[in-house]
Amino acid sequence: MSSPVRVRFAPSPTGFLHVGSGHSALANWMVARQTGGEFLLRIEDTDAERNRPELVDNVLEMLEWLGLTWDGTPVHQSARGELYADAAQTLVAAGAVYFCDCTGEQVQARNKESGGKPGYDGHCRDRGLVAGPGRAARFRTPDEGRTGWTDLVRGDVTFANADIEDFVVLRGSGAPMFLLANAFDDADMGITHVIRGEDHVNSTPKYLLLLDALGLSRPTAFAHMPLLVNESRKKLSKRRDDVSMSDYRDRGYLPEAMVNYLALLGWGPADGVEVRPISEIVDLYRLEDVNASPAFFDQKKLSFVNAEHIRALPTDEFQARAIPFLTLGDPAREALATLAVEAQERVRTLAEVEPMIEFLIVDEPTVDEASWTKAITKGRNVVEMLDASIARLEALDADQWIPAPIQEAIGAAALDAGLVNAEGKPQLSKAQGPVRVALTGRTVGLPLWESITVLGRERTLSRLRATRGRLE
RNA sequence: GCCCCCAUCGUCCAGCGGCCUAGGACACCUGCCUUUCACGCAGGUAACACGGGUUCGAAUCCCGUUGGGGGUACCA
Numbered sequence: 001m002s003s004p005v006r007v008r009f010a011p012s013p014t015g016f017l018h019v020g021s022g023h024s025a026l027a028n029w030m031v032a033r034q035t036g037g038e039f040l041l042r043i044e045d046t047d048a049e050r051n052r053p054e055l056v057d058n059v060l061e062m063l064e065w066l067g068l069t070w071d072g073t074p075v076h077q078s079a080r081g082e083l084y085a086d087a088a089q090t091l092v093a094a095g096a097v098y099f100c101d102c103t104g105e106q107v108q109a110r111n112k113e114s115g116g117k118p119g120y121d122g123h124c125r126d127r128g129l130v131a132g133p134g135r136a137a138r139f140r141t142p143d144e145g146r147t148g149w150t151d152l153v154r155g156d157v158t159f160a161n162a163d164i165e166d167f168v169v170l171r172g173s174g175a176p177m178f179l180l181a182n183a184f185d186d187a188d189m190g191i192t193h194v195i196r197g198e199d200h201v202n203s204t205p206k207y208l209l210l211l212d213a214l215g216l217s218r219p220t221a222f223a224h225m226p227l228l229v230n231e232s233r234k235k236l237s238k239r240r241d242d243v244s245m246s247d248y249r250d251r252g253y254l255p256e257a258m259v260n261y262l263a264l265l266g267w268g269p270a271d272g273v274e275v276r277p278i279s280e281i282v283d284l285y286r287l288e289d290v291n292a293s294p295a296f297f298d299q300k301k302l303s304f305v306n307a308e309h310i311r312a313l314p315t316d317e318f319q320a321r322a323i324p325f326l327t328l329g330d331p332a333r334e335a336l337a338t339l340a341v342e343a344q345e346r347v348r349t350l351a352e353v354e355p356m357i358e359f360l361i362v363d364e365p366t367v368d369e370a371s372w373t374k375a376i377t378k379g380r381n382v383v384e385m386l387d388a389s390i391a392r393l394e395a396l397d398a399d400q401w402i403p404a405p406i407q408e409a410i411g412a413a414a415l416d417a418g419l420v421n422a423e424g425k426p427q428l429s430k431a432q433g434p435v436r437v438a439l440t441g442r443t444v445g446l447p448l449w450e451s452i453t454v455l456g457r458e459r460t461l462s463r464l465r466a467t468r469g470r471l472e
Numbered sequence: 473g474c475c476c477c478c479a480u481c482g483u484c485c486a487g488c489g490g491c492c493u494a495g496g497a498c499a500c501c502u503g504c505c506u507u508u509c510a511c512g513c514a515g516g517u518a519a520c521a522c523g524g525g526u527u528c529g530a531a532u533c534c535c536g537u538u539g540g541g542g543g544u545a546c547c548a
Contacts, residue, residue, distance in 0.1 A: 012548045047547060059510065104545070115475060118544050136546045154477065163475055171546040178548045202476060202543040224477085231483095261484095264497090270483035272496050291485080293478045294541060301484065301498045311511080346510045374506095407507075428507040436508065444509040 005193045008061075009070070012044040012054040017062040017245040019297060020197060020228045020236050022264045024144065027225055028195045029068040030263070030278075030285045040189060041074035046181050051078070055087045062245040066255045067278065077181045077190065082174035087184045087214055088137060088169060096213040097169060099135040100124035102332075119165035137170035138320035139210060147205040152193075152223035152287040159205040167206050183207045187216035195223045195287065198294075199235070223287045226266040229294045236297060252325055252349030257306035264305075265295040275308045307348040318344045328361045335360035338454045342446045356446060360454060365441035365463070375433035375443050376467070381417045382434045386468040388413035389435050390461060393452075401457055403449035408436065410448070438467035 009025040022314075032039035041063075045051045056074075063070065090098045102123050110121055118345055120138065129135060141164045142220070148158025164377050169180040179243045186194060201224050211218050226258040228236045236243050248258060256278060263281045264274055267290045310318065326332040336343065336359040359365040400406075414426030421427050432448050439448075439455060452460050 010548090014548075044548060080507070100546090102546095107545095115473080119474085120545095134546095138546095159475070165544080168546050173546080175546085177546070182548080197542095198477070199542060200548090203548090205476095227542070229541075235542070264484065266484090268497090270486080272486070274485080274497055284536085291478090295485095297484055298483055298498070304498055307510090342510095348510095410507080416498065426507095430507095432507045442508090446509085448507055 008040040010042040017059045018243045038071040041070045043076045045078045097130040097137040134172040136168045138166040183210045193221045227294045228297045252351035257309040261302045261305045266291045303348045325350045330360045359440040367441040371443040375437045384417035388416035407449045
């Protein structure tokens with residue numbers, strides 16, 4: 001696929017941008033960029049009832065955040081009613097549609113009576129109803145033959161026309177339905193490749209039949225992407241799954257990590273290098289290589305990819321990106337500035353930064369119970385270690401309040417406290433436990449010597465004394 | 473129910489008839505490194521759903537079974 005394609009992402013503003021939609025949008029965008037083609041946006045807001053215009057902002061904002069820049073101005077279907085009305089008129093003139101006044105209840109009732117199969121039963125097919133208020137226009141699908149296409153992801157897919165129900169193209173209100181607007185616009189916008197989720201496979205024959213009846217040409221290619229599923233292998237749903245793109249952004253995921261991970265769902269680079277810049281993926285990506293089976297959206301792997309991208313950032317860039325996630329103001333920024341390098345290689349998301357440096361900001365670090373038990377209650381020579389640490393650190397001059405002397409002081413304190421290994425060296429791993437808990441409230445955290453340096457003499461000593469005091 | 477699609481480690485990918493005693497990544501476990509954690513390094517557990525074909529030869533092709541998913545609206 002080297003000639004320029006013209007693709008589109010056509011979200012319906014009924015919810016926040018979903019990671020599944022992002023997956024499809026990304027595929028469209030990559031193929032457009034790879035071929036020097038165009039990536040267009042079309043807002044499918046033909047359903048006035050469900051439509052929530054303010055959600056369009058979220059969709060556009062998230063696409064921008066992901067870096068999926070589009071070409072031209074987004075098309076809004078709500079502003080193109082006349083075009084669809086004309087298209088419908090073409091269908092009426094050609095006898096491709098008929099009018100129907102059945103209500104949903106009536107159709108269901110008849111279906112129930114005749115064996116319970118869903119879909120329209122063709123009740124009004126030959127009633128010769130003319131257009132009128134409350135009467136929907138239904139497409140008269142062929143009774144014989146098959147309709148199909150060659151899908152870039154799935155190969156040949158065909159449906160027996162007899163299995164395709166007479167679907168509505170125009171509501172009783174005169175408003176167009178999805179299929180009419182969707183198929184018409186793809187042709188009108190000159191879309192060459194229709195790339196969308198697998199959930200559209202079943203409507204594709206209707207789409208094709210419609211284009212044929214309209215005398216419009218079919219897109220040159222279709223690609224139905226695998227669905228993204230949850231742990232129970234069901235399609236990701238707004239209700240029960242974590243699918244809002246903005247939530248991931250707000251939880252500290254990097255856009256470059258998100259697009260990297262999304263690209264890996266249903267596809268993999270031939271060289272096996274999974275974590276890489278999207279620009280490289282754009283060059284390697286082939287719709288023909290995309291898997292047709294559903295892919296599990298694995299947050300653990302997303303986190304891994306995110307951590308890799310965080311570590312790859314220049315430190316000042318990491319700081320800049322982390323700042324919006326700080327809630328504790330200037331002190332938090334200052335703390336981050338001093339320990340950015342150390343924090344950067346430990347966090348998996350930007351939201352994890354602040355908890356890591358929080359001990360520098362709050363007056364009293366929150367004591368983690370399990371940590372206290374492990375390092376203080378069950379620790380060895382804890383009282384001795386705390387006393388010795390206080391003494392050794394107090395002895396340090398102001399200009400020695402830097403990592404190396406601090407490490408020596410703690411080492412000496414360990415010897416004082418009897419925490420000695422077989423070679424007579426201090427058991428630093430044991431020795432630092434009580435000190436770390438006294439200073440940060442936890443047994444795990446940033447490197448201690450650096451933390452003590454930044455914490456400062458006064459706070460370090462007072463926290464050590466306070467903890468020592470609790471052990472009287 | 474009917475229609476469509478899918479089927480390799482727990483998960484995501486590689487494999488496109490012999491190079492497969494099936495490879496990589498995430499996760500998990502072990503060890504090393506190490507002031508904790510993380511990183512890094514070295515290992516480990518773990519899969520071709522089943523049954524028939526085709527072929528000298530099948531994870532790879534065909535058929536069936538089973539399993540899973542999607543669709544089945546005057547939603548998109």
